[in-house]
Amino acid sequence: MIGQIPPPDVRSRHRAAQRQTQLLKPLGALGRLEELACWFAARQGRDIPQSLVPAINVFAADHGVATHGVSAYPQSVTRSMLHSLANGQAAIAVLARELGAIYDVIDVGVISDEASLPGVLIHRVAKGTQDLSVMPAMSTAQAAQVMQVGAAQAMHCIERGSNLLIAGEVGIGNTTSAACLIAAFTGHPATLIVGTGTGLDQDGHDRKVAVVQRALTRVSTQTDPMQLLAELGGFEIAAMCGFYLQSIRMGMPVLLDGFIATAAALVACALEPAARDWMLASHRSAELGHALALEHLQLQPLFNLDLRLGEGSGAALAVPLLQSALRLHREMATFAEAGVAGA
Amino acid sequence: MIGQIPPPDVRSRHRAAQRQTQLLKPLGALGRLEELACWFAARQGRDIPQSLVPAINVFAADHGVATHGVSAYPQSVTRSMLHSLANGQAAIAVLARELGAIYDVIDVGVISDEASLPGVLIHRVAKGTQDLSVMPAMSTAQAAQVMQVGAAQAMHCIERGSNLLIAGEVGIGNTTSAACLIAAFTGHPATLIVGTGTGLDQDGHDRKVAVVQRALTRVSTQTDPMQLLAELGGFEIAAMCGFYLQSIRMGMPVLLDGFIATAAALVACALEPAARDWMLASHRSAELGHALALEHLQLQPLFNLDLRLGEGSGAALAVPLLQSALRLHREMATFAEAGVAGA
Numbered sequence: 139m140i141g142q143i144p145p146p147d148v149r150s151r152h153r154a155a156q157r158q159t160q161l162l163k164p165l166g167a168l169g170r171l172e173e174l175a176c177w178f179a180a181r182q183g184r185d186i187p188q189s190l191v192p193a194i195n196v197f198a199a200d201h202g203v204a205t206h207g208v209s210a211y212p213q214s215v216t217r218s219m220l221h222s223l224a225n226g227q228a229a230i231a232v233l234a235r236e237l238g239a240i241y242d243v244i245d246v247g248v249i250s251d252e253a254s255l256p257g258v259l260i261h262r263v264a265k266g267t268q269d270l271s272v273m274p275a276m277s278t279a280q281a282a283q284v285m286q287v288g289a290a291q292a293m294h295c296i297e298r299g300s301n302l303l304i305a306g307e308v309g310i311g312n313t314t315s316a317a318c319l320i321a322a323f324t325g326h327p328a329t330l331i332v333g334t335g336t337g338l339d340q341d342g343h344d345r346k347v348a349v350v351q352r353a354l355t356r357v358s359t360q361t362d363p364m365q366l367l368a369e370l371g372g373f374e375i376a377a378m379c380g381f382y383l384q385s386i387r388m389g390m391p392v393l394l395d396g397f398i399a400t401a402a403a404l405v406a407c408a409l410e411p412a413a414r415d416w417m418l419a420s421h422r423s424a425e426l427g428h429a430l431a432l433e434h435l436q437l438q439p440l441f442n443l444d445l446r447l448g449e450g451s452g453a454a455l456a457v458p459l460l461q462s463a464l465r466l467h468r469e470m471a472t473f474a475e476a477g478v479a480g481a
Numbered sequence: 482m483i484g485q486i487p488p489p490d491v492r493s494r495h496r497a498a499q500r501q502t503q504l505l506k507p508l509g510a511l512g513r514l515e516e517l518a519c520w521f522a523a524r525q526g527r528d529i530p531q532s533l534v535p536a537i538n539v540f541a542a543d544h545g546v547a548t549h550g551v552s553a554y555p556q557s558v559t560r561s562m563l564h565s566l567a568n569g570q571a572a573i574a575v576l577a578r579e580l581g582a583i584y585d586v587i588d589v590g591v592i593s594d595e596a597s598l599p600g601v602l603i604h605r606v607a608k609g610t611q612d613l614s615v616m617p618a619m620s621t622a623q624a625a626q627v628m629q630v631g632a633a634q635a636m637h638c639i640e641r642g643s644n645l646l647i648a649g650e651v652g653i654g655n656t657t658s659a660a661c662l663i664a665a666f667t668g669h670p671a672t673l674i675v676g677t678g679t680g681l682d683q684d685g686h687d688r689k690v691a692v693v694q695r696a697l698t699r700v701s702t703q704t705d706p707m708q709l710l711a712e713l714g715g716f717e718i719a720a721m722c723g724f725y726l727q728s729i730r731m732g733m734p735v736l737l738d739g740f741i742a743t744a745a746a747l748v749a750c751a752l753e754p755a756a757r758d759w760m761l762a763s764h765r766s767a768e769l770g771h772a773l774a775l776e777h778l779q780l781q782p783l784f785n786l787d788l789r790l791g792e793g794s795g796a797a798l799a800v801p802l803l804q805s806a807l808r809l810h811r812e813m814a815t816f817a818e819a820g821v822a823g824a
Contacts, residue, residue, distance in 0.1 A: 161572075162562075162565055162570060162571055162572070163572055163790050164553065164554070164678075164679035164680045164789070164790070165680060166680070166787075166789075167679065167680075167788065167789050167790040168572065168788060168790055168794075169767060169786045169787030169788045169789065170786040170787055171786060171788070171798075210507065210824040211507070211822070211823075211824050212822050214822060215821055215822055218819065218820065218821040218822065219505075219821065221819070221820075222505055222814060222819045222821065226812075227505060227813060227814030227818065227819050228505055228813070228814075228819075229505070229506055229511070229809055229813055232808055232809050232812045232813055233805060233808075233809070235812075236804075236805060236808055335507075336507035336510065336824070337507045337508060337509070337510075337824060424512060440784065440786065441783065441784040441785075442784075443512045443513040443514060443783065443802075444509075444512030444513055445510065445511060445512045445514070446507070446509075446510050446512065447506050447507070447510040447511055451511075454805075455514075455801075455802060455805055458801035458802075459786075459798060459801075461579075462576060462579060462797075462798055465575055465576075465579055466572055466575055466576070469569075469575045469578075470570060470571070470572055470575055471565060471570030471571075475570065476561065476564070476565045476570050476571075477561065477564075478558055478561040478562065478565065479554070479555050479557060479558055479561065480554075481553045481554055481679070481680060
């Protein structure tokens with residue numbers, strides 16, 4: 139990957155915070171929106187940050203572990219969803235259209251023989267991962283290769299003018315992989331991390347916990363982040379990790395979605411701790427371990443609407459709040475400009 | 482006021498809920514957005530609700546109780562804010578512009594001699610209320626008169642095509658009035674309701690608690706909602722109450738902002754309990770008693786961003802989430818349409 143992670147610009151942050159004290163409102167009355175304006179000021183290096191140009195990249199891949207019945211849906215759904223992501227029918231496609239976002243769908247490892255598919259970028263590393271409960275999901279070479287795909291996507295988004303990067307995903311079985319990664323990187327037990335994913339029943343949930351525990355036992359002495367990513371990850375998760383890191387190296391902040399996205403962020407921050415300063419959490423999902431993963435990263439989500447869809451949907455929903463925070467910072471008058479007496 | 486409060490349409494709600502089970506996502510994966518789509522279906526009487534056309538009306542008035550030093554700002558700020566609300570400099574003006582909302586500013590009782598002001602509708606009932614700590618803030622005739630102003634505004638918004646009505650307010654001292662109303666209608670003590678408003682220090686806060694307690698003692702045997710509104714309210718709060726009730730009688734839902742708006746909603750629901758079925762809570766504000774007021778109405782806010790600005794700002798910030806919920810309901814494919822296997 140290209141570049142070093144830049145430090146946020148503390149002078150721009152300071153000047154933005156000064157401006158917040160002068161805007162026509164009681165100090166602090168816009169709560170977290172004030173913090174957000176200052177946060178973007180530090181990332182953009184401008185006292186008055188520019189409007190956000192969001193880019194949403196949805197990475198899709200299959201998971202060998204899906205054969206254990208850890209999802210409520212058949213594995214073929216991943217491939218089917220590629221079509222719906224590309225033709226505008228899936229939730230994230232609807233939201234991306236509403237936002238006018240830059241939007242790409244990337245197959246990084248779906249079980250499919252199709253060499254091309256309209257509206258989908260095909261960068262298939264393999265047809266799904268291996269079964270992570272018994273062997274490494276992928277080789278470290280494959281992990282590095284798919285991270286490069288994500289990194290190249292981030293660069294492509296930035297070339298098209300994006301200044302806020304969002305990664306989404308589709309992949310039947312990927313909450314199992316994400317749960318493994320979150321458990322490995324936070325140290326919390328599987329029972330506190332594993333949720334019901336797309337809607338498992340109790341038996342399915344118990345099976346999923348057992349699968350995660352088995353995988354964690356297998357890698358219990360492993361601490362190298364790249365090795366853990368290869369052992370427990372998915373191609374889409376590795377791609378997201380590369381996407382985040384390259385975006386951040388280019389000085390562009392990333393907005394995290396839910397459980398899977400936060401697992402990828404944990405890997406990214408294990409590889410590069412400074413990356414965390416460029417991450418915003420959009421929402422806390424309904425998936426059990428998400429709160430613990432966010433806590434580990436010391437990221438505070440903007441809302442909790444019991445979402446558990448993935449695809450990048452929760453992040454997309456948060457974009458208007460961020461835009462409003464910046465617009466208020468930019469367009470409100472100061473007390474002096476308005477000729478209003480202060481406190 | 483005109484009309485009776487209509488019941489929500491349970492058949493449209495049911496059909497909307499059916500549609501949610503068929504959309505291309507795990508059942509329940511869009512969390513509260515699914516509920517919101519069904520909620521609007523029942524209010525619009527359509528399985529697939531139409532886009533929201535928000536109208537934001539900001540009511541401004543002064544408060545006799547402000548002479549007790551219950552605000553961090555001088556009383557003259559109310560009048561100054563009228564200009565900034567009208568010329569686009571205030572926070573809610575920025576947000577209304579961003580939303581493309583119908584937007585009115587109404588002076589219902591500011592201390593001012595100006596007979597006209599560009600961009601402001603003048604319906605001044607009096608130049609501020611009386612000091613509610615020692616006497617009724619207004620007569621019941623004045624309360625009824627200003628409720629009619631709010632009601633006429635609601636009708637005017639609906640005539641212009643709005644299907645989602647938002648009331649905001651400006652009025653130095655109005656968190657004191659709202660705290661009195663919330664305490665009176667919920668039965669909770671002043672110490673659990675009174676917050677720091679626009680930024681009082683500890684002395685100011687103690688003074689404000691004492692003022693609220695004095696007012697509550699004065700009306701302790703009173704239970705008639707109109708009488709309590711006249712005793713403890715403000716002109717802008719009474720206007721908001723009339724605005725809500727007329728909107729709801731016309732079958733249009735209202736989106737509540739923060740502490741003051743919820744106080745007005747409490748009065749409206751005391752007058753007409755069925756009104757509550759047409760109210761959505763946008764956010765939980767940082768003002769102490771807001772959570773208790775929402776709980777009393779059994780309304781669950783969409784987010785908590787530590788806002789405490791008023792003006793309708795929190796409600797305006799929630800509109801994109803509501804639009805997204807409806808757009809997903811409308812534009813996502815079903816599993817059958819997408820040719821994707823179900824769970």
